[in-house]
Structures are given as structure tokens and as C-alpha cells.
Amino acid sequence: MNLSLQDPFSVAKEFPETLTNTLNYGHSVAIQFNHKGDYLASGLSDGSIVIYEMVSSGVIAHLNQYCHIRPITSITWSKCGRYLLTSSQDWWVKLWDLSKVNTDIDDSPVIRQVKFDGPIWSACMHPTNPFIFTASLFEDSPVYVDFTIKDQPPQITTLTTTPLEMNEPTEGDDEEEVARKKRKKMEKHMTLVSIFTHEGNYIFTGTSKGWLNIFDTTTSTRELKLVRSIKLANSNIKNLMISQNGRKLAVNSSDRIIRQIDLPDLINVEDSNEWDFEIDHKYQDVVNRLQWNSVSFNHNAEFLVASTHGQSSHDLYLWETSMASLVKILEGSNEELVDVKWNYSRCTIGSIGLDSGIIYLWSVQFPQKWSALAPDFVEIEENIEYLEKEDEFDIIDEDELHKKRLEEEDYVADVLKMDTTDARGFDITQDSFIIPINYEKNFYD
DSSP states (O other), rough: OOOSOOOOOOOOOOOOEEEEEEESSEEEEEEEEEESSSSEEETTTSEEEEEEEEETTTTEEEESSSSSSSSSEEEEOOOOSSSEEEETTTTTEEEEEGGGGTOOSSSOEEEEEEOOOOOOEEEEEEEOTEEEEEEETTOOOOEEEOOOSSSSSOEEEEEEOGGGGGSOOOOTTOHHHHHHHHHHHOOOEEEEEEEETTTSSEEEEEETSSSSEEEETSTTTTSSSEEEEOOOOOOOEEEEEOOOSEEEEEETTTTSEEEEEEEOOOOOOOOOGGGOOOEEEEEEOOOTTEEEEEEOOOOSSEEEEEEEOOOTOOOEEEEEETTTTTEEEEOOSEEEEEEEEEEETTTEEEEETTTTTOOOEEEEEOOOOOGGGGGOOOOOSSSSOOOOOTTOOOOOOOHHHHHHHHHHTEEEOSSSSOOOOOOTBBOOSSSSOOEEEEEEEOOTO
């Protein structure tokens, strides 16, 4: 049933409450919804990619040719929905053109690929240019890669891991301060995660020592300038998540704390020294001392969801971000949940079971409201004796009936102009790529 005909109180809910569906096609290890929420890409442990269509929850594509040969570590969609960037433990990063799947043309859907010297923690596509990405590598420095030109080697720029405060000593430092900086610089320092801001002007990287490094991508691609370093924790930064409105940053670290940071105006304030990264809230389970596997914001950053680490906990924790209060624990799975993602337009949360690789989906359930189709329809719990109204079967004067019909004809119904937003307020005029479907292929054989 159309959302506009559903109960408005159910449609307006900001977060789901019920486990409504599970997707089980291969052993999933990474998931990502596209920007419009129509498709779900699932990276499998064998290195292939499965794409689900969210209306029917069916498989429409299985990228098992020219794919990776080891488990997928990250998936990123382009804004248009046509390109897919995947990274894997097989040292490769591949860019897929989904217009070439499910076609009779024997052409590889992998249009770009880069091999590094080790496994990839994660890769993130540039928000406006699908041929640019940043990646964090296992026991190596992060990279910024531009492979726009097809027939030429990609331009790979290495990003430093050492924060600004640990770089070369400045004038006025005494011998003890110089020795301290040298010792810190000699310590093993690795970047575990890297992401773009929503405009693509900056890259945020999280290190194994709890530092957040910020690089300016508007400078020369040969050398990206490190403009700011902030010490956030004393342990590994595992996840970085920027809200869709670009105002909040969630930092998940190994010290069992999720830090919510209010981001400064990175567009209008160019001086990085004037940026104020204030920790707004800290989320943690003080009683059980739980680790968090993954985090995700909803569309307006009013809620934050996190999956828990450990075989004893199988739930998703949901907080309200303005007061940092726990509002819901999403239950239903019988195993530890790892990667968690939020489908904004459909108000759906997806997460992966660690042991089985099943994708669990929590959605909003809509009660049947037949009165939306017939305004005089009344739901009853049991049969009742119908009492005829006094004027129910009276003969209506034809002149009055004709006059009423003429008044109704004066109403002009616009059947040509399309709605610009759906029942939840999301823009539906945005063009999104539609993946070709092979109706003759059965993926479940």
C-alpha cells in the first residue's frame, strides 16, 4: 500500500523497532545501501558481490565473475547508483560499472582496479567523482588514488599517518621536548580507517593511537596537505561515520566508547586552526563494558545505532543523539552482529550475523488501514447487528444530485505533475541508476 495512505504516525517514525526480514544468499561480511535506498550490496566471504532489490528483497545481480578471491572488507556506492567500489583482503580495489551486469555483452563490469602491497582495511569513494577513492591499508600508510584516465597508471598519493604534533620539532623546544617528539615518532603508528567529507574537500583518517588526521584534497594531488590532527582516544579508532547532514561525526574506538563530535563549518572556515572539534556525547555500556563493532547515523543524525561485540550480546543499541539517551535495543538475532547500515528513505536498519553471514533487516511495520481507501469503513472486532439509518434508503432528488455532481466537477485534479517528496519528506526527483535485470536467470538454483 502507498505510504501516503498509511497511518501517518507509523510513517513518521524515525527508527524501526521490529525485525521484519532476513536475507540469506551466501556468507555476507559487508553491506551497503545505495543513496536512494533501492538496492543493497552485500560483499561475500568468497569475494563476490550480491545486489538485492529492496522492494521484493530478491537478488537481481551476483557479481561472481572478475570478482575478488578473498573476503570483501568495504563497499561504497556512487551517488548516481551506477558505480560500486569494493575492497578486499586479496589486496585489490575494484570499481564496478553496474550497467554492464546482466547483459548479453561479454564485457567485464570491472572498469578500474588497483593492487596494493597488502590487504585493505577499507576504501571510500569520492562523493562526486567515482574514479577517486581513499583507502587504509594493512600495516601501511593510507593512500589517495585517482584512476580517472583509463589507459594510464593510477595516480597514488601516500598520506602520512604521523600527526602534526609528532612531526619535526619546532623552534623553542628544549632538549627534553625534542627527545619526546622523536620517541613518539618512532612508535608504530597505523591508519585503520579513512573517509571523505560529504563535499569531498577533506579526508578524515583514524589511527591506531587514537588520532584523527584531516587532509585537504583541494591541494595538489601529488601531495595532500595534513591540515589538522586531534587526539581523541588512547586506543584504535575502528570506525568513522559522518552524518548525512555533515554536522556530526561518530568515532568508534577500542576503549569501548563511541564519541559524538560536532563538526565545525569546514566549507566557510578555511583556517584549520579555528576549527573546534568538541566532543558532544560519549556512548558506552558502563555495566557490561561492551565493545562496539560498527556505528551508523539515521538521515538527520537524531539517532545513532551500534552493533555490539561478543558472543553473549546479539543486539543493536539505539541512542537519541541530542541527550545521548538509550531509546531502544533492537532484538531478534541469535548471533553477534557486525556491520550495521541505515537505509534512510525506507527507515530500515541492516546488520550482518558474524557466524551465519545472514543479513538482518529491522523495519517499520504498518498496521492495515483500510479506511484510507474507503473513508466510511469502520473496523470491528466481531459481528454486530446492523441498524439501518433513518434516511439511508431515501430517494434523493435528481436536481440536488445533479447540482452536487456539478460542484465536484469544478475541482481540478492535477494528474500530470509528479510529487517532489515522499510521505517521509525525502526527495524523489533525484535520478538514480536502474540496474539491468535478467528475468531468465534464477539466482537461487
